[in-house]
Amino acid sequence: MSIFVPLIMFGWIPMILLLFMLMPARRAVIIGFIFAWLFLPNAEYRIPGLPDYTKMSATCVGVFLGGLLFDPEKRLSLFRPSMIDIPMAVFCFCPVITSITNKPLPLWHGMATAVEHMITWGIPYYLGRVYFSDPRSIMELGKGIILGGIAYMPLCAIELRISPRLHKIVYGFKLIASHQLSRAGLGGISGYRPQVFMLNGLMCGMWMSASTLVCFWYMMCGTWKKVLWVKISFVFLALFVMLVLCKATGALGLCIVGMLTLTFIKFTKMKWPILVLLALTPLYIGLRSTNVWTGMNAVDLVVEHVNARRAQSLQFRFENETMLAEHAWNRPFFGWGGYSRAIPRDPESGEKATIADGFWIITLGQHGWVGVVSFYLILLIPGLFLWKYLPAQYWADPRYGPIVVLATLSGLYSVDCLLNAMINPVFMVAVGGITGCVSVIRMRALGHVPSRVPQMAPVAT
Numbered sequence: 001m002s003i004f005v006p007l008i009m010f011g012w013i014p015m016i017l018l019l020f021m022l023m024p025a026r027r028a029v030i031i032g033f034i035f036a037w038l039f040l041p042n043a044e045y046r047i048p049g050l051p052d053y054t055k056m057s058a059t060c061v062g063v064f065l066g067g068l069l070f071d072p073e074k075r076l077s078l079f080r081p082s083m084i085d086i087p088m089a090v091f092c093f094c095p096v097i098t099s100i101t102n103k104p105l106p107l108w109h110g111m112a113t114a115v116e117h118m119i120t121w122g123i124p125y126y127l128g129r130v131y132f133s134d135p136r137s138i139m140e141l142g143k144g145i146i147l148g149g150i151a152y153m154p155l156c157a158i159e160l161r162i163s164p165r166l167h168k169i170v171y172g173f174k175l176i177a178s179h180q181l182s183r184a185g186l187g188g189i190s191g192y193r194p195q196v197f198m199l200n201g202l203m204c205g206m207w208m209s210a211s212t213l214v215c216f217w218y219m220m221c222g223t224w225k226k227v228l229w230v231k232i233s234f235v236f237l238a239l240f241v242m243l244v245l246c247k248a249t250g251a252l253g254l255c256i257v258g259m260l261t262l263t264f265i266k267f268t269k270m271k272w273p274i275l276v277l278l279a280l281t282p283l284y285i286g287l288r289s290t291n292v293w294t295g296m297n298a299v300d301l302v303v304e305h306v307n308a309r310r311a312q313s314l315q316f317r318f319e320n321e322t323m324l325a326e327h328a329w330n331r332p333f334f335g336w337g338g339y340s341r342a343i344p345r346d347p348e349s350g351e352k353a354t355i356a357d358g359f360w361i362i363t364l365g366q367h368g369w370v371g372v373v374s375f376y377l378i379l380l381i382p383g384l385f386l387w388k389y390l391p392a393q394y395w396a397d398p399r400y401g402p403i404v405v406l407a408t409l410s411g412l413y414s415v416d417c418l419l420n421a422m423i424n425p426v427f428m429v430a431v432g433g434i435t436g437c438v439s440v441i442r443m444r445a446l447g448h449v450p451s452r453v454p455q456m457a458p459v460a461t
Contacts, residue, residue, distance in 0.1 A: 002172035005041050009058060012040065016062030020070035026131050030144040032063050033124070033426050038148055038207070039197050041171040051116050056425055060123040067130070075130045084439045085129070087377035092122045094370050098334040105337045113338060124425040125378070128432020133440070138433050139223060139402040142214045145426065149211020150227070150235065152196055153242045156204065159194035160245055167197050175199055193247045203422050205248020206413075209255040210427070212239040213412075214405050216259050220266060221401030249306070250419065254412045262395070262408060269392040274408065278383045281376055281414040285360055289325045294318065317419060320354040321361050328365045335368035342366045359417035378431060379414040382407040385438035389445040403437045406430045 019028035040055035047053055067076040081089075092114055099110025132141050159166060168174040175195070193201035218224040219232045227235045243252055261273045287293035295318035302311040327344040328335065336342040342365025344353045356362045363371045386395075386407050394400045410431050416422060 005043050005171050012058045013062040017066050020066035025071040026137050029063055029131050032059055033429055034144050034148045037426055042199055057119050060119050079130045087374040088125050090374040092117045094367050098337045098367055101334050102337045121428055124428040125432035128429040129436045132433025133436025135399050142402040146211050146215045149208055149239050155196045156194040156242055160192055163192045164195040205246045205251035208243045208246050209251035210409055212243050213255050213258045215239050217262055217401055217405035221396050221398050223398045223401045258408050258412050266396040271387050271392045274387050278380050278411045284418050288321055291322055317357050323354045324356055324361045324365055333368045334370055335366045358419050359421040379410045382434040382438045383411045385442050389442045403434055406434045
C-alpha cells in the first residue's frame with residue numbers, strides 16, 4: 001500500500017472543510033461525495049470502539065462538520081423530519097431490535113450495526129434531504145453525476161486497454177481476483193471490464209449507467225443543452241458507448257429500461273410504465289422469498305440469448321437465495337443479526353452452506369421483513385409519489401426532469417439491489433433530495449403548501 005493512501009484518507013476531512021470555505025455548501029456536498037466515491041482508495045482503518053474509517057465515513061463526517069461550521073444558512077439545524085422519513089429511521093435502528101430479539105447477540109452489536117447503517121445510508125440520505133430538496137439543487141446534483149461519468153470515461157478507456165489496474169498503480173494494492181478482470185460483452189466479445197477506483201466492475205458499470213440515464217433525460221427535457229462547448233447529445237452518445245464497453249450487462253439493461261420508460265411517458269403522457277418498473281422489486285422479493293418462482297425459466301432464457309457462463313452464475317444466485325430465504329423464515333420479523341447467523345450451515349461439517357449476493361436477501365436474513373420493507377420503501381416512495389401526484393405533462397418539463405430521472409434511477413437501483421449488494425452513497429444523497437422534492441409536490445397537489453416551499457410549476461391533481 002502506498003504512503004499516499006493514509007495521506008489522502010486522513011486528509012480528506014480537512015479537504016472537505018476547505019471546500020465548504022471556498023464555495024457554496026451545496027456544491028461542496030456534491031464535489032465531496034462524488035469525488036470521494038469515484039477517486040479515493042478503497043481502504044479501511046479499524047478504530048477501537050468506532051466504525052471502520054473508510055472513504056464513506058470520512059466523507060460523511062467531513063460534510064457534516066462542514067455544514068455545521070461553514071454553511072451560513074445553517075440548514076443542518078433547520079431540518080425537521082416528517083412522516084416520509086420514517087422508513088429510513090426504521091431501517092437505521094432496526095438492528096437494535098434485532099439484537100434484543102436474538103438472545104445470543106449482545107446489545108452493543110445491534111447498536112454498532114445501527115451506527116454503521118446511519119453512516120452508510122442515514123447520513124447521506126439526511127444530507128440529501130437538507131441540501132437537495134428543491135428542483136434547482138436536484139438539477140445541480142444530476143449535473144454532478146453526469147460530470148462524474150465524463151471524468152470516468154478516459155479512465156475506463158485506459159483499463160479497457162491495460163486491464164483494471166489503476167487502483168494498484170495509484171494506491172499500491174489491488175481489489176479483485178484475476179478471474180474477475182475479463183468479461184464477455186454484447187455479442188459475446190470478451191475483454192477487460194473496467195473498475196477504476198471502485199470495488200469491482202459492477203459498481204463502475206452501475207455508475208456509468210446512472211450517468212448515461214441522467215444525461216439522456218437532461219437531453220430529452222432540454223434541462224442542459226451543452227456541457228462546456230459540447231452538445232449534450234454528443235456527451236450522451238459517448239457515455240452510452242462507454243457503458244456498452246464496460247461489459248456490465250445488468251447495468252446496461254437497467255439504463256435501457258429507464259430510457260424506454262421515460263421516453264414512453266414523454267410521448268404518450270401515460271404514467272403506468274413507471275408503476276410497472278417500481279412493482280418489479282416487491283414482486284420479485286415476494287415470489288422469490290416464498291419460492292413460488294424458482295427462476296429457472298430465466299436461467300433458460302440467459303442460456304439461449306446470452307451465454308452459458310452468465311446462466312450458470314444466475315442459477316447459482318437463485319439456488320443460494322432459496323436456501324437463504326428458507327433459513328430467514330425462521331426469524332421473519334427482525335432477522336438473525338450478524339456473525340453470519342443468517343447463513344445456513346451444513347449439519348455435518350458446520351461450514352457455511354451458501355453465499356449471499358443480493359442486498360435484499362442479505363437484509364432479509366439479518367434484519368427480517370422490517371429491514372427489507374423499510375429499505376425498499378426508501379427507494380420506491382419517490383417514484384410512487386411522482387406517479388400519483390405529478391401529471392404526466394410535467395415529466396419532461398426542464399424544471400421537473402431532474403427530479404423525474406433521479407426518482408427513476410432510484411427505482412432502477414432497487415432492482416440492481418435484488419442481485420447485487422452495491423452500496424453507493426451518491427445514490428442515497430439523491431434519494432434524500434428527491435424524497436424532499438416529491439413530498440413538496442404531494443403537499444402542493446393536496447393544497448397543503450407550507451411556508452418556505454420552493455416555487456415550482458403548478459401541479460394539477
